[in-house]
Amino acid sequence: MTAKSAVTNTITGSFKAKIEKQPDFVATRFTVFKDVEHFHFYGTEGDPHPLKNYRGIYIIVKKDVSGFKLTQFGYLDKGENHKFYEAEDGTFTFNFDETKRCYKMSFHVVAQYVIEKVDILGSFDLEVS
Known part of the structure; x- marks a missing residue:
């Protein structure tokens, strides 16, 4: 049998958005991780079981030269x-400090599901320790 180790981080901060014709989004759970090329940020609110009380925003950012x-x-x-709404374009402001593991971002997008569109204006300020 091989022993495996896991790293658990604490994430603190805020992840909020105003979504057109819907209640404000305020995440109660956060996920931040980095793979070889990308940063992944997830914010969710509500309980995923049942899905009727669950909403989530995820953002994937690539770092290049x-x-x-x-x-x-x-x-x-x-x-x-x-x-599930997706956006391919928008306005994004990044302020990532990888040394301190602090990640700030503001965003404004128009996301689309089939032909339905919603305007989303939000931000997050997260610290991983």
């Missing part, structure tokens, strides 16, 4: 027949 660039933005709307 020219700086940071959005690669994916998604918003999962609550409801039994949940909708």
Whole structure:
């Protein structure tokens, strides 16, 4: 039998958004991780069981020689027949301090699910310790 180790981090801060025609989004759980090329940021509110009380925003950012660039933005709307909105473009302001593991971002996107669009204005300020 091989022993495996796990690293558990504490994430503190805020992850909020104003979503057109919907209640304000205030995440109660956060996930931040980095792979070889990307930073992944997830904020969720509500309980995923049942899905009717659950909403989530995830943002994937690529770091390259020219700086940071959005690669994916998604918003999962609550409801039994949940909708997944995606945005390919928007306005994003990054302030990442990898040494201190502090990540700040503001964003403004128009995300789309089939033909339905919603305007999303939000930000997060997260610290991983």
